[in-house]
């Protein structure tokens with residue numbers, strides 16, 4: 001009985017048990033972790049994942065690292081953005097569907113029931129070997145000059161994925177940022193108007209294979 005209760009509790013806190021509705025994330029854990037210099041030294045790409053689920057606490061911490069709000073009084077984020085345009089849109093996709101991160105509310109907003117992990121890399125086996133992928137999207141409607149907004153947007157995504165790399169190094173997670181993924185399919189599956197939005201990168205995250 002005790003074991004059953006523990007198993008149910010564990011399932012409820014894992015991403016693989018995401019529900020069909022929006023999800024309030026636990027507050028990010030802003031204490032602890034490895035010292036910055038150690039995390040920098042351990043940062044690396046690792047493409048060998050296990051399917052071990054990522055807890056909601058880890059997911060909240062990952063999203064905070066990527067694009068959380070660290071100064072609520074000014075509505076500002078863990079990454080800098082050119083002319084404070086704050087135009088990064090971040091999705092999480094897993095076996096349970098796809099969610100948009102609402103940084104202000106610290107929530108996952110249900111986008112669709114589709115699992116888009118298979119499009120997060122050119123070969124679908126790699127992203128399907130991990131529990132989740134992040135999808136970095138630029139909102140290009142925040143300015144008039146598409147080319148410069150796009151350039152800035154790649155810089156914003158770069159700041160965010162490096163923060164995630166550092167969190168992963170600190171937490172012992174494996175990750176790879178991908179510029180090579182099924183961009184057209186991803187944009188279509190997300191239902192994006194490509195005049196206004198562009199998918200820039202995906203980032204696959206999971207526990208490392210020993």
Ligand SMILES: Cc1cc2nc3c(=O)[nH]c(=O)nc-3n(C[C@H](O)[C@H](O)[C@H](O)COP(=O)(O)O)c2cc1C
Pocket residue numbers: 043044045046047176177178179180181
């Ligand atoms: C913008 C960008 C795009 C990348 N795209 C891919 C990719 O599509 N597939 C992949 O396996 N690795 C990709 N990588 C990861 C690089 O291969 C990796 O960072 C590089 O080999 C250096 O290894 P390190 O991250 O361990 O230092 C990308 C890295 C960057 C910065």
